[in-house]
Amino acid sequence: xxxxxxxxxxxxxxxxxxxxxxxxxxxxxxxxxxxxxxxxxxxxxxxxxxxxxxxxxxxxxxxxxxxxxxxxxxxxxxxxxxxxxxxxxxxxxxxxxxxxxxxxxxxxxxxxxx
Amino acid sequence: xxxxxxxxxxxxxxxxxxxxxxxxxxxxxxxxxxxxxxxxxxxxxxxxxxxxxxxxxxxxxxxxxxxxxxxxxxxxxxxxxxxxxxxxxxxxxxxxxxxxxxxxxxxxxxxxxx
Numbered sequence: 225x226x227x228x229x230x231x232x233x234x235x236x237x238x239x240x241x242x243x244x245x246x247x248x249x250x251x252x253x254x255x256x257x258x259x260x261x262x263x264x265x266x267x268x269x270x271x272x273x274x275x276x277x278x279x280x281x282x283x284x285x286x287x288x289x290x291x292x293x294x295x296x297x298x299x300x301x302x303x304x305x306x307x308x309x310x311x312x313x314x315x316x317x318x319x320x321x322x323x324x325x326x327x328x329x330x331x332x333x334x335x336x337x338x
Numbered sequence: 339x340x341x342x343x344x345x346x347x348x349x350x351x352x353x354x355x356x357x358x359x360x361x362x363x364x365x366x367x368x369x370x371x372x373x374x375x376x377x378x379x380x381x382x383x384x385x386x387x388x389x390x391x392x393x394x395x396x397x398x399x400x401x402x403x404x405x406x407x408x409x410x411x412x413x414x415x416x417x418x419x420x421x422x423x424x425x426x427x428x429x430x431x432x433x434x435x436x437x438x439x440x441x442x443x444x445x446x447x448x449x450x451x452x
Contacts, residue, residue, distance in 0.1 A: 269441070329383035
């Protein structure tokens with residue numbers, strides 16, 4: 225069974241540009257969450273989606289947005305990129321939403337903003 | 339807000355020896371879950387072990403076990419018979435029905451010395 229797939233693996237963007245990251249969950253998983261990982265702040269929660277609905281949102285500015293499609297694939301978008309957006313963006317999928325459900329992570333997308 | 343604290347930024351252990359990684363958390367909830375995740379250089383987060391707060395028995399997965407002290411809000415991970423493949427970042431995480439996204443600690447980098 226294929227794991228969580230995140231594309232692209234690496235991305236370099238210029239300040240002010242926008243970027244879209246993609247996450248394909250494990251087949252049958254309906255919950256997708258996104259996390260930002262930086263050396264300074266560690267792992268911080270961005271969004272959680274279940275059945276195309278956003279269930280939770282972290283404390284990030286409106287430049288960060290996301291969505292989930294009917295096939296459970298998810299995208300996150302960051303507009304007007306800032307240098308501080310450089311990070312590893314991790315996607316996790318779960319069979320269902322809710323605490324305690326095991327989250328399976330992808331290998332992440334390394335975003336560098338120059 | 340729930341917080342997770344890992345007080346040891348780095349640890350090292352000799353191959354075949356035992357090491358304990360510390361984690362404390364702060365919550366006012368009685369029903370919650372605690373996790374240890376491993377992140378090797380490949381960046382993919384892997385679930386090591388999970389503990390449900392209402393279970394008094396400490397979780398065990400092969401060479402990995404936890405010492406869960408609910409009153410002290412402590413959740414340490416013990417790795418027995420350490421192997422070179424155990425070298426990674428280890429993250430302690432918390433989740434609850436009232437706050438389903440994972441809340442992570444800053445991580446402990448474990449080195450295994452041959």
